[in-house]
Amino acid sequence: MIKAQILVDFIVECTIPEEAKLERDSSSNMSGASAGLISINPEGIIAEYALRFEFSTINNGAEYEALIAGLKIAKELEVDRLQVYSDSQLVVGQVSRNYEAWEDSMAKYLEKVKEIIPIFGSFDIKQIPRAENTRADLLSKLATLVPVELPKEVLFEVIKYPSMKEPQLVMEISHEPSWIDPLVAYLKDGVLPHDAKEAWKLRNQASRYILYEGKLYKRSYSLPLLKCLQPSEADIALWEVHEGVCESHLEARSLSHKLLRQSYYWPTMYHNSIEYVRKCDRCQRYANIQRQPTSKLTPLSAPWPFAQ
Structure with a gap:
């Protein structure tokens, strides 16, 4: 600098x-x-x-x-x-x-x-x-x-x-209805849906989440706590990882895995990543195109298991 x-x-x-x-x-x-x-x-x-x-x-x-x-x-x-x-x-x-x-x-x-x-x-x-x-x-x-x-x-x-x-990378949202609301309401105040089946489903789902300082996090087996994002925050995260400072332009699977490694989570992140990459103009212009024609797979035989 x-x-x-x-x-x-x-x-x-x-x-x-x-x-x-x-x-x-x-x-x-x-x-x-x-x-x-x-x-x-x-x-x-x-x-x-x-x-x-x-x-x-x-x-x-x-x-x-x-x-x-x-x-x-x-x-x-x-x-x-x-x-x-x-x-x-x-x-x-x-x-x-x-x-x-x-x-x-x-x-x-x-x-x-x-x-x-x-x-x-x-x-x-x-x-x-x-x-x-x-x-x-x-x-x-x-x-x-x-x-x-x-x-x-x-x-x-x-x-x-x-x-x-310009997209604001830091956004203060007073209230945005999303998938987070029922989980926060249950973990914070014990509020459950009136339907018994939906209430049972919410209690079972809430066991995998934790509320810390007013923020919802998802528990993970091999990663730290994952911060749960609302839809507008998810859009910003997708833009930042895909075409932000580094402009990596990752494909959908790598993009969703990169977001997980950055400790972010929302239920539809993989499908949102697929849609985002499909709408990216530069990805569609310069992506590698598979030109080899499809053909039947050739089976491999082995004299005993794990020989190959």
């Missing part, structure tokens, strides 16, 4: 090519826009970023997404003073308060930028001609390539959600 006193200046150049405009389609596998970021510290060390946005957006929205991505990078590097250069007259004018943001979408992006700016000790944004921004423009075009085709020194990242609709 680079401290603020070492990296006192941070320059971000961002551009979106004109040909990155998207047709407005609801298709889930539509390619998004792309962006290029260049960071330069006072010692002249250059870091280049190629970003790909896998969601539909207009050109000005993509310019704002590139700016927000650069601000987040500077925030992670604990930058104190930040200087931003962009060739977008609209974005520079709105952030510098020379232009008004009349459209609702632009106003929301501007508010997002204003929330991040106070983190820095000093902040300034300037417009430069497109001819002086050719390197960042080239990076934005490289972002449309397959990641393995990019130069090794270029950092590549895929942004799946708009900055205004």
Whole structure:
């Protein structure tokens, strides 16, 4: 982590090519826009970023997404003073308060930028001609390539959600009806269903669970206590393990086993993992395809048991 006193200046150049405009389609596998970021510290060390946005957006929205991505990078590097250069007259004018943001979408992006700016000790944004921004423009075009085709020194990242609709990895839920409620009600207050058969089933099921500090955990034979997740929390866990920081994109069985090893549990986790992998665009695009034709199995004979 680079401290603020070492990296006192941070320059971000961002551009979106004109040909990155998207047709407005609801298709889930539509390619998004792309962006290029260049960071330069006072010692002249250059870091280049190629970003790909896998969601539909207009050109000005993509310019704002590139700016927000650069601000987040500077925030992670604990930058104190930040200087931003962009060739977008609209974005520079709105952030510098020379232009008004009349459209609702632009106003929301501007508010997002204003929330991040106070983190820095000093902040300034300037417009430069497109001819002086050719390197960042080239990076934005490289972002449309397959990641393995990019130069090794270029950092590549895929942004799946708009900055205004990012999934919150920490979610406080006041009340969400789910499979957990009957178990918690029985373990906490001894509440049982009126139906005798359902009551017997709940008592038998509750023997495999424990309530600790208001949280429900499942007992396990070979693993520690497994935290029981509600449906919305399960969706976040699936996203984080499958396409989070490491972007492992595991297949369904490995994905559900990885969640168990991380001490999470819900009854339908394996079936949810199958559905999640089937809906993942990148898994469907780049998964290995079995091309060998099916054939009958050849039986093996052995002179005595366990000879093979």
